[in-house]
Amino acid sequence: MLKMFQYNWQVRDEWFHWCEKVSSEELLRKRVGGVGNILQTLFHIADVEWSWIRTIQGKPDFQEDFKSHMSLELVRKLSDSFHTEVEEFLQTWTNDRDGILVTDPWGREFTQGEILRHTIAHEIHHIGQLSVWSRELGLAPVSPNFINRGIR
Template sequence: MINMFQYNWQIREDWFKWCETIPYEELTKKRMGGMQSIIHNLFHVIDCEQIWVNQMQGTSVIIKDINRISSLNDVKSFSNLTKPATESFIKSHTSESEDRTLVVKSRNGTTNSFSFDKIITHILSHEIHHIGQLSVWSREIGLKPVSSDLLFRDLI
């Protein structure tokens, strides 16, 4: 599991570098789908990761207003803040904890129970999904997207 998180984090870092090469207006431009901008898409995957991990750990969720995220540095700082907790949690996840569940109440009041493994898989696929949106948007502005080819990435 940790290899897939490392994969996502490598891709995320590559997108941060990619973002440094384009004008601020392109990073914040309202787009169709996803979280409607490159900056907000990147923030969203980090935010969701920390929300789920903190809930599974029973620790406080960091509350950030996506509308106050206005720069790439805001997003990079948030990633640097939250990634160590995720990494520590994932590395400590054992076969004994596979059966642990998290009960969450949705906005509409229904209650759901999810296994930790299902939540971890969701976190991984959620980031991959949003990274795909970034790839589409990069092509729309005439730029080559970050390669997400797993086979040619060195993972620890």
């Protein structure tokens, strides 16, 4: 699991670098699909990842407000701050926890493994949306390749 999260983190970081080439207006422009715009999608990816990890840990979740993070710098800073807690958790996670049941804040039950795999797939899904929007802007998207990333 950790290797797939490491992959997502590398790709997310590359998207943050990609965003440096795009104006704030384009990053915040309303898009078809996703959660609204490029920057809000990156915010959403980080927030959802962190929220699910906190759910597994039995910690309370709180909703960060995108309106308080409407710049590339602020979204990147928030993602980095969440990353620390998520990585610390994943460093201690073992496969024997895969089937442990967790109840989310809405009363639904999932296994820890389901939640982690969902979180991985969730980010990959949104990265695909970012790739489409990148091409709409006439820019090359970040490579989604797992190979040659040094994750072994």
